[in-house]
Amino acid sequence: MKTFLYLRKSRAEDLADSAGDTLRRHREALEETARALRLTICGVYEEVVSGEDLYARPEMLRLLRDVKNGLCEAVLCMDVDRLGRGTMSQQGVILETFKEAGVRIITPQKTYDLRDEADEDYTELQTFFARKELKLIKKRMRRGLERTAAEGGYLANAPFGYEKTREGRLPTLRAVEEEAAFVREMFAACARGESCAAIAAFLNACGAKPRRSAAFSRSAVAAILRNPVYTGEVVWNRRRFLRTGGENASCRKAENPREAWLVAPGKHPAIVSKALFSLAQKRLDAHAGPPAGKRELVNPFAGLIRCAGCGRLMQLRPRPNRPGGYLLCETRGCCRSCGFEEAAAALREALLPLLARIPASLPGEGADEERRRRLLRDAEKRLAVRRERLCELLESGVYSPERYEERLRILEEQEEKLREQLSRLSPVRSEAALALTAADALRGASPAEENRLWKLLVSEILYRREPGGFTLEVRLRVLPDL
Ligand SMILES: [Zn+2]
Incomplete structure (x- = not known):
């Protein structure tokens, strides 16, 4: 078998040595391989330039020419990577030329016979090149993405x-x-x-x-x-x-x-x-x-009460085996806690008279409510159309009664959700409704609803622990018309 050596340094080796030691060592290793496989080396292609481009690699071009002319039957090289490099199309040229001429690629680890399509080695080789190409494509894409975004x-x-x-x-x-x-x-x-x-x-x-x-x-x-x-x-x-890292790299x-x-x-x-x-x-x-999962708000003053000592938000904590909770400053040793109900009662007492002067619907709320109502009404109309259509499908026999029942159930679930949301909207405002005050709105409100109201009114509440008790300093937001 007419065998040739192909020698080429990788880029990293290029930087590491300039004396040509690498190429000499490679040559020795390949000659050793040839001896072991009983191959006679007919010639050597030694690339002295290390360009990425195929057309900047004169020795590779010479090798390809010789392969085409049937002068070479096998190429010995350190690894397939030495043959590769350059773009996919250039690698394709190399692979195709080798394959057509039935030239084997022999490395110290493995012999590749490119002619045998079923050969797993060939597939492996292809994927090896493809992987390299993929990296390149990814890099190019990334650059393209960044440019597009910019x-x-x-x-x-x-x-x-x-x-x-x-x-x-x-x-x-x-x-x-x-x-x-x-x-x-x-x-x-x-x-x-x-x-x-x-x-x-x-x-x-x-x-x-x-x-x-x-x-x-x-x-x-x-x-x-x-x-x-x-x-x-x-x-x-x-x-x-x-x-x-590790075996299951992900x-x-x-x-x-x-x-x-x-x-x-x-x-x-x-x-x-x-x-x-x-x-x-x-x-x-x-x-x-x-x-997540612990989001049920139970503190109507959540996010509002701060410790005057350290500035952190006071946390509502349950008392083990006792109803009600206590307000805690999370800074260790900062200040003593107080009973939550006691603080909440004091705050409500101070704030309720203020609330009585605010109309139930605050500035800006009306527009929000209106938009919400419109979205829900639109959804209602769409559901009505769907219900209509459902009946038609049943009557025309497209839907079996069972199918109809099933679709109807889904529709009714949706209608139920919609009704629930609609019921949350305040009734369309009349003169009587306008007379409602925020204090009235507070009756029967959930902690979350109450919290919303306080947040509109109060910017923060400072908690101070003093001998024999505590004080709460309420800072109000400046509200128009108040
Ligand atoms: Zn504190």
Whole structure:
């Protein structure tokens, strides 16, 4: 078998030695292999330049020419990597030429026969090259992505509220009005202090559908509220992929710190204002305390009472085996606790007279309520149409009675959710309703509702422990018309 050596340094070796030691060592190793396999070496191709490009590798070109002319039957090299490099098409040229001539590639570890298509080695070789190429493509894509983002384009899947479009060559987004209305409502509700779970319930009752699941969850709502894309910005470098080591190596997504995010003005329209977005972020930050599953708010003054000593928020803690709780400053040794009910009663007593002077619907609330009502009414209309259509499908025999029953049940569940949300809206305001005060509204309110009310009125409450008792200093927000 007419065998030739192909010698070439890798880039790393290039930097490591300049005296040609590497090539000499490789040559010795390959000659050793040839002896072991009883091959006679007919010649040597020694690449002295180390360009990545095939056409900058004269010895490889000479080898290919010789292979084509049938002068060579096997090539000995240190590893397939030495033959590879360059672009996929260039590697293809090398592989195809070798394959057509039936030339074997022999490395100290393995012999590759490219002619045998079924040969696993060949597949392995292909994947080896493909893997290298993939890396290159990924790198190129990443650069492309960053350039697109810097120009304000948007490449990922369109988020809820938008659909993909193009502006010239640049991919970007355009608002989908039906969804955008829900997005605006979500941000407004969040800014009002509603929980993500409550917002999700509202959206589901309206029949709004997220992109990749059947219904909105608390976390899906949070993800939307956290996405700056809705203010008309594009953000990249938000996440990085961590490779975990070990046998079961896998990738894990991790959020980069906000400082590392790259933000550019997008070409797409904003759905919410920057002011509303940042207000929602503040609410979300404030809510991101207790772990999931423990979110039932029992403290109507949550987020309002601070320790005057250290400035931290006082926490409501249950008393073991006793009803009621106590207010705790979490700083060790800062100040003594007090009974929660005692503090709450004092606060209500001080604040209720103020509430009596505020009309039940605060400035700005009317518009919010109106928008909510409209979204729910629209959903109601859609459901009515669906009910109608369902009857038609039964009558025309498209649906069997069982199928009809099943669909009807789903529809009625949806209607029930909708009614529940509608019942939460305050009745359409009449003269009598206007006479209602916030104090009236407080009667029968849940801790969360009461909390919402106090947050509108109070900016903070300072807790001071003094000998023989405690004081609560209430700082009010400046409200118009008060
Ligand atoms: Zn403290």
